[in-house]
Amino acid sequence: MTLEYMTGFGNDFETESLEGALPRGRNSPQRSPYGLYAEQLSGSPFTAPRSTNERSWLYRIRPSVRHMGSYAPLQLPLWRSGPTTDEAELPIGQRRWDPVPLPEEATSFVEGVRTISTAGDVIGQAGMAAHLYLVTRSMEDEYTLCADGELLFLPQQGHIRLVTEMGILELGPGELAVIPRGMVFRFELVDGPARGYLCENYGGKFTLPERGPIGANCMANPRDFKYPVAAFEDVERESSIHIKWCGRHYRTTIGHSPLDVVAWHGNYAPYKYDLRDYSPIGAILFDHPDPSIFTVLTSPSAEAGTANIDFVLFSDRWLVGENTFRPPWYHRNIMSEFMGLIYGQYDAKEEGFLPGGMSLHNMMLPHGPDLDAFEKASRAELQPQKLAGTMAFMLETRLPQHLTTYSAGLETLQSDYVDCWEGLKKRFNGTPEGDWS
16 A cells, blocks of 8 residues: 655645545535535644644544444553552662563454553643553454543554544554544554554643754754545444543444545644654764753643653764763653663663663663673774664653553563663772773
């Protein structure tokens, strides 16, 4: 399947899958073309400032009030929402996991979400949840909608297809996709079972970070973000819709596909981005910049300069700093950091951090390079060095991240993770040179 996309982050788009389906000169004509229903989907309050006001007009076969029946509770005990402080104690210490195996049984996306940590309060609309998705079957006549937050997908194994109300996105390892809050979609496998990371953002929606003195270019460029063109299904058969609302799960049954939008226009829509298009900025003489320089997307909070979530990327780049310890330095941070590795090797960890694995370093708890990475970087000949074939990411939030019972009890949890710093010996001997023997 060859898909077409429109480009430009946050642009105001218009697209129709049947010629003339979009009304001209008005949003809600008395009678819409093709007998369609006009419906607005609002991603912000009506009175939000123009710069943050988001809405799209959809022209669909049935209005969404027909895409529901009676809601019945659905038990999905492994897809959790914040706060989860009643499940597992806040981790006093650093945590790291090996990759979680895919299930042997047939598992759809809704069944395959596994919550690792939560931060904040889903009802208070602040914070996030870090999940894995472990999927071995496509959804068939099944759909899902998350009213609690937008969903950021990061495939690590296998290509996936997200069939949404507003069109189709396909992506694989090294790409991301964002499904806005409240949008119905179906998750399909393209080339076999899929594993990936999933961030559920309860707070302000993801946007591009300000570049400040960097200026107009580099980092994530708006032109590289892709939005789907309109595509609709006119299918009459029994279908089920999963809804996540205020941390609870429900299911409703209808007699047709809810993906029936024939045309749409607006700026509230799903999108994808190839992370290999990210243009990193770095130090070109000495020292190591703060990791915030690698921010791809940010979810703002009410406190200026303090993100609800920063999505940060560590991928291919050159290291050229003179007389500089080049890996990330040791630090404690007011932000809490969830990390994942999509492929390759992360430069601050020589061993133990594997593709598909993850780590959690909570606020004000120290972390940094392991012993081998420290020794190697401290003694390296400082020629220009290119980090290639690597892609790690960080979901950084101002809120503490609480483990779930599931993640605290995973067999892949590395009980000896803290031992990676055990060999960092005392080098102070009262002389300026120190003891580097």
